[in-house]
Amino acid sequence: MMKVFKKMMSILLVLALLMGMTACKSGSDETSKKKKAKKTETVSVNDDDDEDDDEVETVDPSVVDEVISAPIMEEAKQINLTTDMGVKVDIDADLDIPSDAKLQVTQMEEEVDEKIGAHVTEYEITLGDLHELDGFVTIRLPYNEQNIEAGQDPAECVAAMYFNEDEKIWEPVIYDVDTQAKEVIITTDHFSVYGCFEFENIGKREAQVTNISKEIESIDLATIKKVLEEYSYYEFPDESCRAAAIPFVEDSFKAFVNNTSDASTYVGNIITNLVNMGGGDEWTKQYPKMGTIYDCLGKAGLACSVAAYAIHLSKQDKTSDDILNLYKETAYLLVTVSGMTTLGSIAAAVWVVDVALEKSMGFVYDMVKEDERKAYRYYMGQSDFNHKPMNRKDWRKVIYETAKKGIYDPTSGEPIKDFDANQAIMKKIDDYCNEYWNLSEEDRRLVNLKVGQKGAWNPSPSIREAITNEYKGELLDDLQGVFNAVEKQLLNEAKASAIKELNKLKKYFNETTTVKIHEVVEKGKNPAYAGYKVVFGPLSKAADMADWTVMLDDKGCANVPITWIGYILAGEPKEVRLYKPDKDPTKVKPLARIPFSINSPDVELKFDGGIPEEFLGSYTGSLTITNLELTQEAYEYIKANSQSVEGDDNSINIDYSKYSKPECDAMLMGMIEEQGKKNWTISDLTISSEDPSSGQCDITITLDLKDGGTSKVTLKALYQDGAFSFSGSVPNVAEAARLFGGEDTQAKDIQFEGVIKAEEKNGKITLSGDGIVMRYWELQTGMHMEDITMSIEATKS
Numbered sequence: 001m002m003k004v005f006k007k008m009m010s011i012l013l014v015l016a017l018l019m020g021m022t023a024c025k026s027g028s029d030e031t032s033k034k035k036k037a038k039k040t041e042t043v044s045v046n047d048d049d050d051e052d053d054d055e056v057e058t059v060d061p062s063v064v065d066e067v068i069s070a071p072i073m074e075e076a077k078q079i080n081l082t083t084d085m086g087v088k089v090d091i092d093a094d095l096d097i098p099s100d101a102k103l104q105v106t107q108m109e110e111e112v113d114e115k116i117g118a119h120v121t122e123y124e125i126t127l128g129d130l131h132e133l134d135g136f137v138t139i140r141l142p143y144n145e146q147n148i149e150a151g152q153d154p155a156e157c158v159a160a161m162y163f164n165e166d167e168k169i170w171e172p173v174i175y176d177v178d179t180q181a182k183e184v185i186i187t188t189d190h191f192s193v194y195g196c197f198e199f200e201n202i203g204k205r206e207a208q209v210t211n212i213s214k215e216i217e218s219i220d221l222a223t224i225k226k227v228l229e230e231y232s233y234y235e236f237p238d239e240s241c242r243a244a245a246i247p248f249v250e251d252s253f254k255a256f257v258n259n260t261s262d263a264s265t266y267v268g269n270i271i272t273n274l275v276n277m278g279g280g281d282e283w284t285k286q287y288p289k290m291g292t293i294y295d296c297l298g299k300a301g302l303a304c305s306v307a308a309y310a311i312h313l314s315k316q317d318k319t320s321d322d323i324l325n326l327y328k329e330t331a332y333l334l335v336t337v338s339g340m341t342t343l344g345s346i347a348a349a350v351w352v353v354d355v356a357l358e359k360s361m362g363f364v365y366d367m368v369k370e371d372e373r374k375a376y377r378y379y380m381g382q383s384d385f386n387h388k389p390m391n392r393k394d395w396r397k398v399i400y401e402t403a404k405k406g407i408y409d410p411t412s413g414e415p416i417k418d419f420d421a422n423q424a425i426m427k428k429i430d431d432y433c434n435e436y437w438n439l440s441e442e443d444r445r446l447v448n449l450k451v452g453q454k455g456a457w458n459p460s461p462s463i464r465e466a467i468t469n470e471y472k473g474e475l476l477d478d479l480q481g482v483f484n485a486v487e488k489q490l491l492n493e494a495k496a497s498a499i500k501e502l503n504k505l506k507k508y509f510n511e512t513t514t515v516k517i518h519e520v521v522e523k524g525k526n527p528a529y530a531g532y533k534v535v536f537g538p539l540s541k542a543a544d545m546a547d548w549t550v551m552l553d554d555k556g557c558a559n560v561p562i563t564w565i566g567y568i569l570a571g572e573p574k575e576v577r578l579y580k581p582d583k584d585p586t587k588v589k590p591l592a593r594i595p596f597s598i599n600s601p602d603v604e605l606k607f608d609g610g611i612p613e614e615f616l617g618s619y620t621g622s623l624t625i626t627n628l629e630l631t632q633e634a635y636e637y638i639k640a641n642s643q644s645v646e647g648d649d650n651s652i653n654i655d656y657s658k659y660s661k662p663e664c665d666a667m668l669m670g671m672i673e674e675q676g677k678k679n680w681t682i683s684d685l686t687i688s689s690e691d692p693s694s695g696q697c698d699i700t701i702t703l704d705l706k707d708g709g710t711s712k713v714t715l716k717a718l719y720q721d722g723a724f725s726f727s728g729s730v731p732n733v734a735e736a737a738r739l740f741g742g743e744d745t746q747a748k749d750i751q752f753e754g755v756i757k758a759e760e761k762n763g764k765i766t767l768s769g770d771g772i773v774m775r776y777w778e779l780q781t782g783m784h785m786e787d788i789t790m791s792i793e794a795t796k797s
Contacts, residue, residue, distance in 0.1 A: 036108065036109045037106050037107070037108055037109075038107045038108055038109050039085060039106070039107055040104065040105065040106040040107075041083040041084060041085060041087075041104070041105050042102050042103065042104045042105075043081045043082070043083055043102065043103045043104075043105075044100075044101075044102050044103075045079055045081065045091075045097055045098070045099060045100070045101045045102065045103065045127075061452060064374065064378055064450075064451045064452065067377070067378050067381045067382060068373070068374055068377035068378050068381065068451075070381060071474075071478065072380075072381075072471070072474050072475050072478050073391060073392050073395070073475075073478045073479075074391070074392070075481075076092065076093040076094055076392055076481060076485075077093045078090060078091070078092065078093055079091040079092075079093060079097065081103045083103075083105050085105065085107050085142075086140075086141075086142035086183075087105045087107070087123060087125070087139070087140065087141055087142070088139070088140040088183075089103055089125070089127075089137060089138070089139050089140075090137060090138045090140075091137045092135055092136075092137070092485060093392070094135070094392045094393050094396045094482065094485055095133060095134060095135045095137070095393075096134055096393060097127070097130070098128060098130075100128075101127050101128035101130065102127070102128055103125070103126070103127050104125070104126045104127075105123055105124070105125050106123065106124040106125075107121065107122075107123055108121065108122040108123070108124070110144075116199070117199055117200040118197045118198060118199045118200070119144065119147040119197070119198040120195050120196070120197055120198075121141075121144075121195065121196045122163070122193055122194070122195050123141060123193070123194050123195070123196070124192075124193050125139060125191050125192070125193075125194060126191050127191050130191060131190055131191055131192070132189065132190050133189045133190060133191075134189075134397075135189065135396075135485075135489050136187050136188060136189050136488070136489055136492045137187075137188060137189075138185055138186065138187055139185070139186040139188060139194060140178075140181070140183040140184070140185050140186075141160065141183060141184050141186065141194065141196040142182060142183055142196070143158045143177075143182055143183065143184055143196050143198055144198060145182055147198035147200075148198055148199070148200070149200050152200075154177060154179050154182070155177045155179050157198060157199045157200070158177045158184050158196070158197065158198055158199070159172075159175070159184070159196075159197040159199065160173055160175040160184045160186045160194060160195065160196060160197065161173060161194070161195050161197060162188070162192060162193070162194055162195075163192065163193040163194070163195065165192075165193070167507075169507075170195060171503050171506075172499055172502070172503065172506075173186055173187070173188060173194070173499065174186070174187040174188070174492060174495050174496060174499065175187065176214070184196050187492055187495075189492070189493075189496070215247060215248060215304075216304050216307050216308050216311065216495060216498055217308060217311050218247075218308075219244060219304060219305055219308035221309075221312060221323070223240075223244055223305065224305045224308055224309045224312070224323075225323050225326065226240045227240050227241050227244050227301065227302060227305040228305065228309070228323065228326040228327060228329075228330045229326060231302055231330055231333060232326055232329045232330060232333065235333055235337050235338075236298070236337070236338070237295070237297075237298025237299050237301060237302045237338075238298060239275060239276055240301070241297075241298040241299070241301035241302045241305070242274065242275045242294065242297045242298050242301050243275050243301065244301035244302070244304055244305050245297050245298075245300040245301035245304060245502070245505065246271055246274070246275060246301075248300065248304070248502050248505070249271060249274065249297070249505065249509070250271065274293065274294075274297060275297075292508065293505075293508055296501070296504050296505050296508055297505060299338070299340065299501050299504075300498070300501040300502050300504070300505045302334075302338075302340075302501075303340065303343055303497050303498040303500075303501040303502075304498045304501075304502070306327075306330060306331075306334070306343060306347050306494065306498075307491075307494035307495050307497065307498040309323075309327055310346075310347065310350040310351075310490070310491055310494045311491060311494075313327075313350060313351060314350070314487060314491055324351070327347065327351060328348070328351065328417070328418075328419065329417065330344075330347060331344050331345075331347035331348040331351070331407060331419075332344070332348075332407065332415055332416070332417045332419070334347060335348075335407055335415045336415050340497075342497060343494070343497045344407065344415075345404045345405070345407060346404065346490055346493045346494050346497060347494065348403075348404070348406055348407040348419055348421060349400075349403035349404045349406065349407075349421065349490050350487065350490045350491060350494060371453065372459060372463055372466075372467060373467045373470065373471075374448075374451050374452075374453060375436075375444065375447045375448040375450075375451050375453055375457065376436050376467050376468075376471070377471065378447065378450070378451045379436045379439075379447050380433075380435075380436065380471060384447075385439060385443055385446075385447070387435060387436075390432065392481075392482055395479060395482050396482050396485060396486060398428055399425055399428075399479075399482060399483065399486050400486045400489065400490075402421060402424050402425050402428055403421050403425060403486065403490070404421075404490075405421070405424075406419050406420065406421015406422070406424050406425075407419040407421065410424070429472065429475065429476070429479075430472070432475075433468050433471055433472045433475065434468060437464055437468070441457060441458055444457035444458065445457040508564070509563070509564055511563065511564055512561040512562065512563055513561070513562055513563075513564075513567075513598055513601050514559050514560065514561050514562075514601065515559070515560040515561075515562060515576075515596060515598075515601040515602075515603060516557075516559055516560075516601060516602050516603065517534055517550075517552065517557060517558045517559075517560065517576060517603045517605065518555070518556060518557040518558075518603070518604065518605065519552070519555070519556030519557065519604075519605040520604050520605065521555075521556065527552075527554070527555055527556030528556070529552055529556045529578065529605055530552060530553065530554045530555065530556050531551060531552060531553075531554070531581050532551070532552050532556070532578055532579065532580060532581055532591075533549060533550075533551055533552075533578070533579040533580070533581050533583070533585070534549070534550050534551075534552060534558060534576050534577065534578055534579075535548060535549045535576070535577045535579065535585045535590070536548040536549075536570070536573040536575075536576055536577075537573050537575055537576075537577055537727070538571060538573060538574070538575075538727060538728070538751070538753075539570055539571050539573055540569070540570055540571025541571075543569070543570040543571060543573075545585060545586070547570075548570060548573065549585070551581065556605060562598070567598055572598070574595060574596065574597065574727070574753075575593050575594060575595050575596060575725075575727055576593075576594050576596055576603055577590035577592070577593050577594075578590055578591045578592040578593075578594070578605065579591060589696070589716060590718075591694065591696070592605070592695060592696075592718050592720070593718045593725055593726070593727055594718075594720070594725075595725055595755070610691075610692045610693035610694060610695050610719070611687075611689055611692040611693075611695060611697055611719040613692065614760075614765055614796075615687060615719070615758045615765060616687050616688060616689065616692065616697075617686070617687065617796055617797070618684055618685065618686050618796070618797045619682070619684075619685040619686075619687075619765075619767055619794035619795060619796050619797060620682055620683065620684065620685070620794060620795065620797055621682045621685065621767070621792065621793045621794025621795060622679065622680065622681060622682060622792075622793055622794075623679075623680040623681075623682055623701070623703060623790055623791070623792050624678060624679050624680070624790060624791050625669075625672055625677070625678045625679075625680075625788055625789070625790050626770075626789050626790060626791055627669065627788070627789040628665060628668050628669045628672060628786060628787070628788050628789070629665050629786065629787050629789075630661060630664060630665055630668070630785065630786055631783075631784050631785060631786065631787065632661065633783060633784065634778075634783055634784065634785040634786065635661045635664065637781065637783060639657050675706075676706055677706065680703045680704070681703065681704040682701060682702065682703060682704075682792070682794055683702050683703070683704050683710065684700075684701075684702040685699065685700070685701050685702070685767065685792075685794050686698075686699070686700045687699050687717075687724070688700070695718050695719045695720060696716070696717070696718055696719075697717050697718075697719060697724070698714055698715070698716060698717070699714070699715045699717050699724060699726065699756070700712060700713070700714045700715075701713050701714075701715070701792075711736070712732065713730055713732060713736045713752070714730060714731060714732060715730065715752050716728060717756075719758075722757060722758055722759060723755050723756065723757045723758065724755065724756045724757075724758065724767075725754075725755045726752055726753065726754060726755075726756075727751070727752070727753040727754075728751060728752070728753075729749050729750065729751050730750050730751070730752060733747050733748075733749060733750050734747070736750040736774070737750060737776075746778060746779055746780075747776060747777070747778070747779060748777045748778060748779040748782060749776075749777040750774060750775065750776055750777070751774070751775040751777075752772065752773070752774055752775075753772070753773045753775070754769055754771060754772030754773060755769060755771075755772075756768065756769035756772070756792060757769065764795055764796060765795070765796035766793075766794070766795050766796070767792065767793070767794040767795075767796075768791075768792065768793055768794075769791060769792045770791045771789060771791075772789065772790050772791065772792060773787055773788070773789050773790075774787070774788045774789075774790065775787050776788070
């Protein structure tokens with residue numbers, strides 16, 4: 001198992017330690033390599049700059065016939081641009097793209113990123129002065145299949161990302177892989193720098209990016225319903241939402257583990273804690289802003305679920321009214337209470353457009369006589385009498401904006417639960433189709449005269465309705481493509497919103513804390529520890545010590561970046577240990593142990609003066625056990641194996657399967673108190689040192705036991721700034737084990753960790769220490785079983 005964990009942490013180092021260890025100075029020692037442009041191409045959107053002339057108003061019957069017989073809207077024509085380097089850009093004709101815009105693509109030289117095992121080719125893509133678009137376009141980038149190992153699936157090894165200029169990082173985008181054309185297809189609403197990534201193998205690829213659009217579609221309706229119900233009930237993302245995001249989180253861990261059961265179990269425990277907020281208060285304090293991870297995880301799961309349901313709706317999946325109502329409730333809550341107002345509007349709009357499509361497709365209209373419709377059709381097709389015919393671009397904008405605003409009351413502007421933007425869309429269409437009938441009778445008479453009609457400017461209501469319905473039916477038929485385009489745009493926006501939340505999550509997991517280690521050197525003196533070795537500890541079994549070992553520079557400094565994932569999997573090391581450069585940390589004692597916290601990562605090395613002579617010698621006092629906790633793995637193991645704990649008199653049995661961990665901890669602590677093992681007398685505490693100037697010493701604590709005997713524990717400690725710090729296994733495990741009241745042979749290992757402060761009070765030297773932890777490993781299972789927290793008070797004899 002050790003080999004497995006060493007292998008795991010060797011991979012971990014790629015992201016955690018070897019990201020860059022710099023000296024104690026501002027800036028980076030590395031000079032950034034200026035990327036070289038390989039080639040640039042420019043393609044025009046429209047080489048023909050001639051524009052159609054405006055129609056000349058005429059009463060010529062042939063012109064009238066041409067106007068009224070013309071289709072209401074011209075068919076959309078896709079803009080397809082291709083460069084010789086193989087980059088293709090497809091633009092919907094409904095988007096507002098200037099006809100003189102020019103596509104420019106600059107391809108950079110291919111690079112190899114050894115850290116992630118990928119070949120990367122960047123493309124800077126611009127379209128005139130456009131950056132943000134009012135819709136989505138597709139960009140096709142060619143990939144090089146020769147960069148993928150034989151036997152690997154290109155669909156799994158090729159990826160696309162967008163370069164975030166503000167944060168200088170690559171971020172996932174909506175993309176797919178066309179293995180036939182050997183292209184990665186990006187869906188985006190802005191032009192910028194995009195990268196085609198060809199990973200050497202699936203494992204490395206999955207550790208870095210995920211084809212998020214595909215993953216979103218994999219969320220099933222049962223999960224979606226559970227998420228929506230939870231959010232509707234609590235009005236904030238909770239456990240089900242966090243669980244929905246876990247498939248995306250797991251990819252973040254794949255760089256640090258292989259597929260062995262031990263490693264998977266270790267990571268599984270972390271993921272479980274992320275979902276159910278387990279691990280206790282201490283675990284949640286191990287990293288800054290731990291509460292942020294729960295909120296971020298919940299929002300990501302909610303966003304993915306909403307986007308997934310939008311995709312299900314678009315595919316005409318049969319869904320019950322209850323989940324439709326839940327979806328509407330979710331959209332309302334997203335707008336009102338979550339701060340995710342954009343996603344709420346998108347969610348409402350997707351549902352509306354889907355329903356609007358169904359209604360428009362079922363619209364039935366009747367044909368009317370040509371002379372009754374001539375003036376109406378001519379008016380709707382001409383720019384006259386303050387009328388402007390609406391083309392596809394106009395309708396797309398109207399439908400899109402009306403759909404997204406449908407959740408808001410048009411009068412008050414406040415969101416409403418029972419929103420019906422479909423009704424608002426149909427009203428826009430009705431108002432447009434009835435515009436002619438809202439003209440004055442005189443204006444309608446003039447229109448009729450222009451088309452050669454001398455009457456019929458004030459037909460009966462039934463004729464008006466028939467004429468309008470005929471036009472509306474044709475318009476709705478023509479609008480199907482627009483509805484589809486708007487729906488596609490909204491679905492892409494929903495995916496993009498989910499990706500945005502997942503990118504926030506990814507940034508948190510990959511957030512780096514830099515531990516700054518530096519020796520405090522008096523002015524005019526040289527550093528004493530230049531070139532010395534620093535090792536983080538204590539480390540979990542998952543950690544490889546070599547990965548967590550750094551060398552101090554010629555100034556006695558090192559800047560060590562550590563990711564949150566790396567820190568957790570390494571066992572949350574809480575100190576740095578100093579060694580001479582030629583010493584093996586596994587065979588010799590450290591010259592110093594300096595506590596550090598990931599929350600306060602500045603570590604100072606200073607060992608001036610050694611241990612004051614007056615602090616050496618013997619003390620008497622007391623030791624108090626303040627808390628006892630089973631470890632989570634011990635609790636789960638014992639509970640699963642239906643074991644119990646017995647007291648010394650064999651009269652106390654605790655069946656762990658019936659109680660929660662906090663209840664079991666409380667009962668064990670109560671048992672300690674009942675048996676009189678909470679408070680102990682220290683008959684002797686001796687501090688001794690072979691070399692006081694080094695700061696290293698032994699602290700031997702002798703306790704009076706209840707049976708009349710004594711127990712002696714020796715701790716290796718380091719004195720610094722008025723305090724003795726210690727961390728590590730005790731050499732006399734059998735003696736220390738007696739504190740548990742068990743057999744000496746039950747203990748495999750016992751570790752102590754803590755700090756004892758020394759100071760002079762009223763002419764007496766006193767020692768005090770709170771939060772001293774004794775960790776117990778059982779011999780039979782090799783499992784870390786318990787943590788006992790204690791305090792010490794002693795006075796020099």
